Amino acid sequence: MITFEGVTKRYDDGTVAVDDLSLEAPTGAITVFVGPSGCGKTTSLRMINRMIDATGGRILLDGQDVRQIDPPTLRRGIGYVIQQAGLFPHRKIVDNVATVPYLLGWDKKRARARAMELLERVGLDAALARRYPFQLSGGQQQRVGVARALAADPPVLLMDEPFSAVDPVVRTSLQDELLRLQSDLQKTIVFVTHDIDEAIKLGDTVAVMRVGGRLAQMAGPATLLTEPADDFVREFLGRDRGIRRLSFIPAKDIRLAAVPADLALDASGRPLGWRTTGGLLPYGTFNPERDSLRAALDAALLAVNGTAVAVDEDGRVIGVATREALDEVLGQYAARHTTPAPGSPRPEEAHGTSAAAAPGSAPEVPAEASGPDGHAPPDPGPGDHTDGEGPRG
Numbered sequence: 001m002i003t004f005e006g007v008t009k010r011y012d013d014g015t016v017a018v019d020d021l022s023l024e025a026p027t028g029a030i031t032v033f034v035g036p037s038g039c040g041k042t043t044s045l046r047m048i049n050r051m052i053d054a055t056g057g058r059i060l061l062d063g064q065d066v067r068q069i070d071p072p073t074l075r076r077g078i079g080y081v082i083q084q085a086g087l088f089p090h091r092k093i094v095d096n097v098a099t100v101p102y103l104l105g106w107d108k109k110r111a112r113a114r115a116m117e118l119l120e121r122v123g124l125d126a127a128l129a130r131r132y133p134f135q136l137s138g139g140q141q142q143r144v145g146v147a148r149a150l151a152a153d154p155p156v157l158l159m160d161e162p163f164s165a166v167d168p169v170v171r172t173s174l175q176d177e178l179l180r181l182q183s184d185l186q187k188t189i190v191f192v193t194h195d196i197d198e199a200i201k202l203g204d205t206v207a208v209m210r211v212g213g214r215l216a217q218m219a220g221p222a223t224l225l226t227e228p229a230d231d232f233v234r235e236f237l238g239r240d241r242g243i244r245r246l247s248f249i250p251a252k253d254i255r256l257a258a259v260p261a262d263l264a265l266d267a268s269g270r271p272l273g274w275r276t277t278g279g280l281l282p283y284g285t286f287n288p289e290r291d292s293l294r295a296a297l298d299a300a301l302l303a304v305n306g307t308a309v310a311v312d313e314d315g316r317v318i319g320v321a322t323r324e325a326l327d328e329v330l331g332q333y334a335a336r337h338t339t340p341a342p343g344s345p346r347p348e349e350a351h352g353t354s355a356a357a358a359p360g361s362a363p364e365v366p367a368e369a370s371g372p373d374g375h376a377p378p379d380p381g382p383g384d385h386t387d388g389e390g391p392r393g
């Protein structure tokens with residue numbers, strides 16, 4: 001757990017970048033800091049690993065004031081990922097990933113073996129290990145940046161706009177990859193972005209900040225979409241909040257009907273289209289185990305008869321969701337959200353937490369071991385735990 005208690009940062013020129021910030025980033029969860037340019041997101045993030053020291057209040061890491069931990073020790077347990085990865089240009093990919101293990105004194109064979117394992121984990125081909133950063137695409141470099149931050153298995157990851165420099169398609173796949181990794185690794189992640197859609201997709205909890213470094217609202221993404229605290233948050237969230245909110249409602253509660261005769265299937269039970277006298281018409285599918293109500297509605301809207309086709313993991317039809325069945329779930333959702341019990345958490349936003357592991361016993365990581373852009377190094381540490389909310393995206 002990372003706790004901000006009345007944290008303020010006033011720079012030497014008098015700029016108040018962060019003003020009396022109090023919040024908690026739970027262990028094993030992704031907490032996103034989001035807000036317009038200059039609202040103090042990066043300053044807040046860097047105060048956690050003491051690249052910047054707070055001028056007021058305190059930040060606790062599992063109950064311990066970070067100012068009582070010397071920065072190299074602190075950073076052993078905190079991985080750090082930045083925009084454009086910040087890789088060392090003259091080091092091969094494998095050695096970039098092994099940077100921290102080398103600093104920790106691991107022998108070369110073990111460090112490289114760990115690096116290869118991580119490259120695979122972030123979805124990179126082993127053949128890329130021998131290349132230099134300039135020989136990789138932007139998306140591949142970002143993956144290397146994530147692998148490097150994970151190299152010594154730190155319990156905490158700080159990610160500062162890590163996917164901002166890549167195109168939207170690559171960005172989506174990096175986000176998906178991060179969620180997949182997180183479901184395995186359950187790190188305590190603080191993620192900075194100015195993109196509210198990214199925040200809503202990735203965050204278990206989202207802290208919306210306003211310029212002047214003040215917290216505007218902190219909530220699970222579903223609550224944020226349903227109940228923005230004020231006009232600033234409402235405006236920042238943008239349009240379509242109601243529709244986007246449906247992404248957090250699981251499709252598994254939708255009542256499925258038997259497969260009707262007018263749905264044509266192939267020999268293995270996969271859908272071909274809706275039969276009409278004029279031929280087969282388009283259909284839409286959703287997977288009740290994995291998808292959200294939004295996906296099911298989208299599937300229904302793709303078909304002229306308004307019926308969504310439910311499929312299993314292999315794409316085989318397991319039933320259909322009629323308009324009535326979708327209406328039922330929408331109705332339940334509306335009932336839940338028109339009469340909220342004051343202060344009661346949404347069932348789909350119940351956030352579990354658990355204790356982090358104790359700091360590791362690795363040697364010092366020198367402060368000057370910074371990336372080529374002058375940022376602090378990716379630093380190592382031990383492992384810990386998690387949580388989550390319904391379907392995302």
Ligand SMILES: Nc1ncnc2c1ncn2[C@@H]1O[C@H](COP(=O)(O)OP(=O)(O)OP(=O)(O)O)[C@@H](O)[C@H]1O
Nearest residue numbers: 011013015017036037038039040041042043044194
């Ligand atoms: N070293 C510094 N000295 C003085 N002011 C600074 C310094 N670093 C940042 N600031 C100011 O502090 C405020 C917050 O900056 P910060 O970089 O934390 O914002 P941000 O939300 O991360 O912005 P962006 O999304 O544009 O990266 C801004 O007004 C910025 O100009």
